[in-house]
Amino acid sequence: MSIKAFIDQVKGFVRAENIITDEALCFALSTDASVYRLIPKVVIFIETLDEVKAILLSANNYKVPITFRAAGTSLSGQAVSDSVLVVLKNGHWREFDLNISKESVCAGVGWVAGDVNKQLAPFGYEIGPDPASIDSCKIGGIVANNSSGMCCGVAKNTYHTMQSIKFTLANRTEVDTASKASVSR
Known part of the structure; x- marks a missing residue:
């Protein structure tokens, strides 16, 4: 090392x-x-x-x-x-795509979870996980830890409310679970 x-x-x-x-x-x-x-x-x-x-x-x-x-x-x-x-780094990793017809949101790992909920509130939605630190934790940490919360229990934890994820493996392979071709590769 x-x-x-x-x-x-x-x-x-x-x-x-x-x-x-x-x-x-x-x-x-x-x-x-x-x-x-x-x-x-x-x-x-x-x-x-x-x-x-x-x-x-x-x-x-x-x-x-x-x-x-x-x-x-x-x-x-x-x-x-x-x-x-x-x-x-703060200010980066903030991709955001809200699809009301599919009742889904794609939020980059740099978004503070509470800020995502503020974007969803006018439409009557919020993300599933509700960790106590929701106004300071980021989506990346929520996903990495399979966060839950006092009000959501296991049914609305991260893994149960996430439709897909894009991630990079240690060998630098990019995987997008929404893409059948990516998953099969």
């Missing part, structure tokens, strides 16, 4: 201001809403899918563990790392 070589390679495709190696800043960015404290060696704010793919390839090449994080509202410590913490 070579964190230094990994960071040097990442500097080739992620903007310098999005790569945090300063120990004090890494310490400041190391917590989520849990009681766990792991201090990452580097924090990388990502803006694009191409950056995700390149980070996955670099991490695999250098055998460097990475942890992805959305808003960091986790109570169980899954948004902390003592290696590489990859964080969704």
